[in-house]
Amino acid sequence: MKEPEKDKKTEDGSDKSYLYRHAGIREREGGIPLWLMLVCIGLIVWSVYYTIRYWSES
Numbered sequence: 001m002k003e004p005e006k007d008k009k010t011e012d013g014s015d016k017s018y019l020y021r022h023a024g025i026r027e028r029e030g031g032i033p034l035w036l037m038l039v040c041i042g043l044i045v046w047s048v049y050y051t052i053r054y055w056s057e058s
Helices: 034-055
Strands: 017-020 025-028
Touching: none
Parallel strands: none
Antiparallel strands: 017 025
């Protein structure tokens, strides 16, 4: 595979993105949104509760 192509910066110089030509996928710096982190934590807490409540011997 070839290395990704680096796109030019935007006018303000803040956007650094890479373009994978053959796939048409752009890649850029980013973070995980707070709401998504809360959903993940909620699912983990629920799975622990469910496991203790319904999969235990008592």
